[in-house]
Amino acid sequence: EPEVTQTPSHQVTQMGQEVILRCVPISNHLYFYWYRQILGQKVEFLVSFYNNEISEKSEIFDDQFSVERPDGSNFTLKIRSTKLEDSAMYFCASSEQEIGYGYTFGSGTRLTVV
């Protein structure tokens, strides 16, 4: 069964450093997403991406965050200057069509900011 692949599975970074979380969506999918889950809290929407541009973003997704699909296969989330409160599990997802079809999620990257 096709999978969404995320790397690394766990990343530790110092506060103020830049991090890039990587995702390889399913090859024929057109819609891409990032969600995050702070420990003990709900899974929250960050951003959706379609046709090489952001289609929607949440209040969380401020200027510190950016997304990119640099080569047609990878989908990255960059956090420019990490804060302690950015520590969370970050999930990438992709879908072939819009929301009614459900997403396929990756297994997540646990980001720990120290």
Added chain:
Amino acid sequence: AQSVTQLDSQVPVFEEAPVELRCNYSSSVSVYLFWYVQYPNQGLQLLLKYLSGSTLVKGINGFEAEFNKSQTSFHLRKPSVHISDTAEYFCAVGLYNFNKFYFGSGTKLNVKP
């Protein structure tokens, strides 16, 4: 505003017993409804979804859920659970014309032998 409430943070149950995981939502617009499961150290796997039509939806691994519009609920059920069903279950709501989910806080199902 939209919200999803999963009333039980943890549900312990014995193997082969039935289980119901509760989910209620509030929304001012029509919604799609989903249940996802997360096994330890894995991603979120789609269990089932309700888009329209029959209010009883069957999913993978013997799970089913029933959409109740008047009670704004979408409870997940399984008549007989297995040890392998031990996982965290997330209810999610997707809005028509908005391509994102709102998730509940999750219910940890712990199946005991």
